[in-house]
Amino acid sequence: MVINASKMKIKLLLLIGILLLSGALVPDAAEQGGADKRSGSWTSFVYIARSLGIPILRASLKIENGSFEQRRPICEIQARIDTLNLAFFFRANNRFASVIETDTFNPIRYVKEIDQKGLLTGRKNYVQTLSFDTANRKVVVEQRGQKERKEISIPSNTYDPLSMFARYYLKEPLRPDQDIRMSIYDGVKLRDMVFHSKRERITTKLYGEIEAVCLESTTSFSAFGDKEGMIRIWYSADGKKTPVSMELELPMGSVRFDLDGIEKS
Numbered sequence: 001m002v003i004n005a006s007k008m009k010i011k012l013l014l015l016i017g018i019l020l021l022s023g024a025l026v027p028d029a030a031e032q033g034g035a036d037k038r039s040g041s042w043t044s045f046v047y048i049a050r051s052l053g054i055p056i057l058r059a060s061l062k063i064e065n066g067s068f069e070q071r072r073p074i075c076e077i078q079a080r081i082d083t084l085n086l087a088f089f090f091r092a093n094n095r096f097a098s099v100i101e102t103d104t105f106n107p108i109r110y111v112k113e114i115d116q117k118g119l120l121t122g123r124k125n126y127v128q129t130l131s132f133d134t135a136n137r138k139v140v141v142e143q144r145g146q147k148e149r150k151e152i153s154i155p156s157n158t159y160d161p162l163s164m165f166a167r168y169y170l171k172e173p174l175r176p177d178q179d180i181r182m183s184i185y186d187g188v189k190l191r192d193m194v195f196h197s198k199r200e201r202i203t204t205k206l207y208g209e210i211e212a213v214c215l216e217s218t219t220s221f222s223a224f225g226d227k228e229g230m231i232r233i234w235y236s237a238d239g240k241k242t243p244v245s246m247e248l249e250l251p252m253g254s255v256r257f258d259l260d261g262i263e264k265s
Contacts, residue, residue, distance in 0.1 A: 040066015042265045047257035055084045073102040077162040092116035098162035105167045107132040110160035128187050158183040174213040193217045204244045211237040227251040
């Protein structure tokens with residue numbers, strides 16, 4: 001089979017955009033901050049992205065409840081994204097974790113571990129930790145192996161990408177025709193975003209055709225020279241708010257992650 005080089009380059013750029021946006025997770029991120037012994041429950045969502053029917057990316061989201069850190073109840077959201085069937089062109093093993101206060105849903109810490117290598121991108125391998133101080137409206141950015149610490153001023157109502165997801169999955173009601181304003185900081189750029197909610201009927205792998213509430217917002221993508229695209233997350237409208245699908249509309253095309261399975265403790 002002959003593969004068109006320009007088409008392959010576009011696919012790789014799509015993957016790079018997704019992976020850079022997604023970041024990464026460190027499995028023991030909560031322990032790094034001195035979390036108390038865990039005894040809570042967890043739920044894990046697994047997603048698959050396909051191109052021409054072939055799985056190319058696997059993503060997972062795991063939400064753990066019932067832990068304590070410095071006597072504060074916390075929730076940890078872990079994520080992982082791995083490439084499938086693309087080892088020759090691009091390999092990624094990216095992970096990230098967000099630790100949040102369960103009382104306020106304010107972020108405490110966001111840890112990302114980037115481990116990826118591609119023909120066009122070279123090797124990227126680093127661990128970055130963002131420590132949020134919402135009371136003083138700042139975040140401290142540290143990178144493993146580097147002595148320099150960077151302090152960033154942030155507005156109130158600022159989240160990392162995973163704490164934003166957790167807030168609307170675990171706490172906030174999702175109603176159609178809302179405009180939700182917030183700031184998101186992922187260690188790369190502070191983004192002021194407006195998510196609009198709308199009710200849609202979509203087809204899912206696990207549940208067939210269902211009613212869902214979609215949160216969507218325009219955003220800039222650092223991997224594409226800050227060109228704008230869209231991010232969308234669909235939650236089931238049955239009261240469970242199951243995140244059934246996620247989509248990134250990038251400057252060079254769209255990639256959609258569909259829920260492939262759910263596991264619970």
